[in-house]
Amino acid sequence: MMLRARRAAGPLLRLADAGAVGERICGGAQPARAVFARGFLDFLKPWSKESPENAEKKAKARARLTDEMSRGYFQDISEIRKNNGKIAAANKIIIPEAAAVKFPNLALESPAGRALQLPLVASPPLGDSHGADGTVPVVPVAALVCLSFRASSQKMAESWSLPFLDAFGATRKVEAYEVSFIDSWLLSSSPLRRAFLKAMRKSNNPQRHAVYAFGDHYDFRKELQIVNLLTGYIYLVDRLGRIRWQGFGAATKEELSSLTACASILLDEK
Known part of the structure; x- marks a missing residue:
């Protein structure tokens, strides 16, 4: 120079x-x-001389590259085939309040054009979890959040959300969020994002939300320790935004039974 x-x-x-x-x-x-x-x-x-800020950004970028390259697509495929998407066992009992961690903040958009942020929490501070019109949405007592990073895991999400709403939908105290991550920079651009959302399905059930997260989601995945993007990740979140139960892949009868039991505990809490 x-x-x-x-x-x-x-x-x-x-x-x-x-x-x-x-x-x-x-x-x-x-x-x-x-x-x-x-x-x-x-x-x-x-x-x-390189500024400390730029040096820190480069160090983070190198760390991310190393992390992302530590696993390959074929390794993910092998893991999914071996255990049918069950990369870990679902919780059998509810996670105690003292051990529960907060679900990371996640900005979402719906096909109806509504913007929201998960988790929805009771009595949110000003500026958090507001709808597009500035109103504070009703906070469910229990929210089932189903994460899909690839199209192959969207059916897995439905295997949890539909039985969950069948069991508790009549109470009007629960909601299910089927979250699809769109990391394509092209689809994340403003004009194509709007066109994409208009083409997506809309749910007739007001308690079932098909929503989308656009852009880079590396930091979000790191907080939840998500590695394999080919399976589904299911979280039961309480009204304070804490994860109280977790499952993976497609639902089994036994796992749905444990989910139902844990959700019932949340609904009974005052």
């Missing part, structure tokens, strides 16, 4: 040389070229 800076300053240095001849004749103490060169290069010094 210094070499390019010297070349760019060449014409100005030659102009400074012309003034330097007069200074030497008159007995000047320091040639103008030297003064100009030192001042010009001193001006460039802050730009020649």
Whole structure:
């Protein structure tokens, strides 16, 4: 960078040389070229060093690249085929309040054009979890959040959300969110995003929400320790935004039974 800076300053240095001849004749103490060169290069010094902020960004980018490359697509495929999407066992009992962690904040959009943020929490602070019209949505006592990172896992999400609403929909205290992640930069651009949302299905059930998360979701996945993107991730979230139960892949009868039991506990809490 210094070499390019010297070349760019060449014409100005030659102009400074012309003034330097007069200074030497008159007995000047320091040639103008030297003064100009030192001042010009001193001006460039802050730009020649990488700022701490940029260094931190590069370090994070390198760490992410290493992390993303540590697993391959074929490794994910192998894992899914081996256990049919069950990368871990679902909870059999409800997660105690003291051990429950908060579901990470996630901005979403619906095909109806509504913007919302999960988790919905009771008595949210100003600016959080508001709808597009500025109103605060009704917070469900129990929310089932089903995450799909690839189209192959959307049916897995439905295997949980539909039985869940069949069991508790009449109470009007639960909601199900089927979240699809769209990481394509093209579909995430404003014009195509609107067209994409208009083409997506709309649910006739007001308690069942098909919603979409656009853009990069790496930090969100890291918070939930999500690695394999080919399976579904299911979370039962309470009215304070805490994860109280978790499942994976497609639902089994036994897992639906444990989900139902845990959701019943939340509905009975005051």
